[in-house]
Amino acid sequence: MQARQAAHAYLLLLPAFVLLxxxxxxxxxxxxxxxxxxxxxxxxxxVWVGLDNYQQMVGDPVFWKAATNNLWFAxxxxxxxxxxxxxxxxxxxxxxxxxxxxxxxxxxxxxxPMVAVANIWLFFYTPGYGLLEQITGWFGLPSQNWLGxxxxxxxxxxxxxxxxxxxxxxxxxxAALQSLNPSLREAAAIEGASRWYFFxxxxxxxxxxxxxxxxxxxxxxxxxxxxxxxxxxxxxPDNASTxxxxxxxxxxxxxxxxxxAAALTMVLLAxxxxxxxxQFFVLDRKVHYQ
Amino acid sequence: MSAHAAAxxxxxxxxxxxxDTVAAWLLALLWILPLVYAVWTAFHPTEFSTxxxxxxxxxxxxxSRAWAAAPFAxxxxxxxxxxxxxxxxxLVLSTLAAYAFARYEFFGKKLLFALVLVQLMVMPDILLVxxxxxxxxxxxxxxxxxxxxxxxxxxxxxxxxxxxFMGIPKELVEAARVEGASAMQVxxxxxxxxxxxxxxxxxLVSVSFHWNNFLWPLIIxxxxxxxxxxxxxxxxxxxxxxxxxxxxxxxxxxxxAPLLVAFLxxxxxxxxxxxxxxxx
Numbered sequence: 001m002q003a004r005q006a007a008h009a010y011l012l013l014l015p016a017f018v019l020l021x022x023x024x025x026x027x028x029x030x031x032x033x034x035x036x037x038x039x040x041x042x043x044x045x046x047v048w049v050g051l052d053n054y055q056q057m058v059g060d061p062v063f064w065k066a067a068t069n070n071l072w073f074a075x076x077x078x079x080x081x082x083x084x085x086x087x088x089x090x091x092x093x094x095x096x097x098x099x100x101x102x103x104x105x106x107x108x109x110x111x112x113p114m115v116a117v118a119n120i121w122l123f124f125y126t127p128g129y130g131l132l133e134q135i136t137g138w139f140g141l142p143s144q145n146w147l148g149x150x151x152x153x154x155x156x157x158x159x160x161x162x163x164x165x166x167x168x169x170x171x172x173x174x175a176a177l178q179s180l181n182p183s184l185r186e187a188a189a190i191e192g193a194s195r196w197y198f199f200x201x202x203x204x205x206x207x208x209x210x211x212x213x214x215x216x217x218x219x220x221x222x223x224x225x226x227x228x229x230x231x232x233x234x235x236x237p238d239n240a241s242t243x244x245x246x247x248x249x250x251x252x253x254x255x256x257x258x259x260x261a262a263a264l265t266m267v268l269l270a271x272x273x274x275x276x277x278x279q280f281f282v283l284d285r286k287v288h289y290q
Numbered sequence: 291m292s293a294h295a296a297a298x299x300x301x302x303x304x305x306x307x308x309x310d311t312v313a314a315w316l317l318a319l320l321w322i323l324p325l326v327y328a329v330w331t332a333f334h335p336t337e338f339s340t341x342x343x344x345x346x347x348x349x350x351x352x353x354s355r356a357w358a359a360a361p362f363a364x365x366x367x368x369x370x371x372x373x374x375x376x377x378x379x380x381l382v383l384s385t386l387a388a389y390a391f392a393r394y395e396f397f398g399k400k401l402l403f404a405l406v407l408v409q410l411m412v413m414p415d416i417l418l419v420x421x422x423x424x425x426x427x428x429x430x431x432x433x434x435x436x437x438x439x440x441x442x443x444x445x446x447x448x449x450x451x452x453x454x455f456m457g458i459p460k461e462l463v464e465a466a467r468v469e470g471a472s473a474m475q476v477x478x479x480x481x482x483x484x485x486x487x488x489x490x491x492x493x494l495v496s497v498s499f500h501w502n503n504f505l506w507p508l509i510i511x512x513x514x515x516x517x518x519x520x521x522x523x524x525x526x527x528x529x530x531x532x533x534x535x536x537x538x539x540x541x542x543x544x545x546x547a548p549l550l551v552a553f554l555x556x557x558x559x560x561x562x563x564x565x566x567x568x569x570x
Contacts, residue, residue: 227505
């Protein structure tokens with residue numbers, strides 16, 4: 001009976017596992033193996049090269065540029081999008097004028113394809129006659145090529161990412177705020193606590209699990225979001241706005257250097273594994289409040 | 291709660307001040323500005339694309355020009371087929387797997403579940419190079435199936451459904467068993483109907499994700515016959531059109547329209563679905 005039960009369970013799991021192994025576990029392991037081999041070229045098969053691909057990475061200035069850019073991109077998008085999401089959620093959780101419209105406006109970027117909205121932002125940023133130029137023109141500011149200037153390109157693509165993400169994260173905060181016990185608010189009101197005090201001492205601590213959940217998602221997105229880079233800058237000018245996944249995409253599918261691309265994949269996997277471990281062993285233990 | 295306390299509650303917390311209201315509205319306007327801008331440009335003749343005159347003539351010309359300039363009908367068909375195929379496979383596979391995790395005891399259950407959860411962190415998006423090789427070996431490059439395959443087994447769906455299934459009272463299951471229902475009949479008649487809101491939530495999230503997905507389809511397709519809308523739009527706006535913004539924004543709006551319209555019509559369901567999917 002027990003054995004039949006188990007057999008039944010394995011059968012139920014089989015189709016999902018075949019696909020999971022084929023497209024998640026196998027490629028992760030294969031990346032690790034391939035990262036120690038050279039890229040096969042024509043009739044020449046891949047040969048064991050040890051750590052050569054990783055040495056190439058250490059000596060690759062574009063990799064370092066992409067890594068620093070990605071770090072700045074993450075350091076800017078994660079707090080900005082989470083902070084904005086929280087403020088948005090606090091607003092639309094109250095009886096604010098035009099609540100339905102506000103909620104819709106904040107959330108709309110989430111349902112639009114990144115490629116499509118990146119096209120609109122491209123138009124926005126266009127030097128000469130883009131909307132941003134027109135606005136800065138009214139104030140008499142000098143013309144600026146936001147996406148074509150090395151100093152502003154990364155900032156410009158970061159803004160687009162924050163704009164796209166904040167409304168998505170707002171939803172999770174809103175859900176959490178709505179599930180808070182209303183008597184907390186009554187108690188705070190009777191005690192005469194200020195709104196800021198109530199937020200800082202009651203709402204914020206109770207929202208901690210949500211913040212953790214959103215933060216993990218924000219980190220993953222900081223690694224994963226490159227659609228807008230493809231449309232807006234293609235990593236340029238002079239790699240000023242390239243990110244790790246975009247660099248991987250270029251190495252793998254423009255230069256077809258699959259050995260080196262496997263090594264780059266391992267870096268991304270290492271980042272994601274670190275996030276997973278930190279979440280599991282550190283953060284999950286600290287945020288529980290009950 | 292006394293009437294006094296009720297009044298105090300409202301006074302202190304429930305009425306955001308005018309500063310909040312103004313700031314919230316400014317932010318909201320900023321947030322939909324790109325969309326408004328796109329609508330303006332798409333519905334006006336080219337000469338008004340960057341000039342804002344209140345009574346500029348309206349036109350649908352940009353849409354018909356965009357529609358004629360690229361095989362958008364084919365792209366729409368491809369995306370619709372793709373999204374439907376992915377969702378159907380995800381629902382079937384994850385229902386079966388979630389049922390096994392929620393209601394069976396077997397050797398290695400914890401390990402297998404951990405292996406599922408790995409995909410929450412390591413999405414197919416990162417493993418482009420190896421997955422491309424696999425597709426090449428299978429002879430699937432440049433097909434819709436190749437775009438969908440890596441997403442058919444969704445750890446997120448398995449996780450979500452397992453949570454839901456575990457919350458369904460055992461008594462209901464036993465009652466069905468007493469009436470002679472087999473394990474599959476229990477799944478189909480008890481679990482699936484009770485989990486319907488979760489299915490709706492997952493379906494909305496999945497459809498909007500795959501309608502918008504870009505990088506993997508870009509890599510794995512190279513012809514009109516398999517390209518989804520997002521890739522078609524990118525090819526169209528980067529190569530064919532130079533900088534005719536009216537036509538590009540029209541194409542952009544066109545490709546986002548189905549989701550956008552669905553979102554505006556079923557706003558509440560969308561927001562609730564994303565909420566439900568996010569709460570573990």
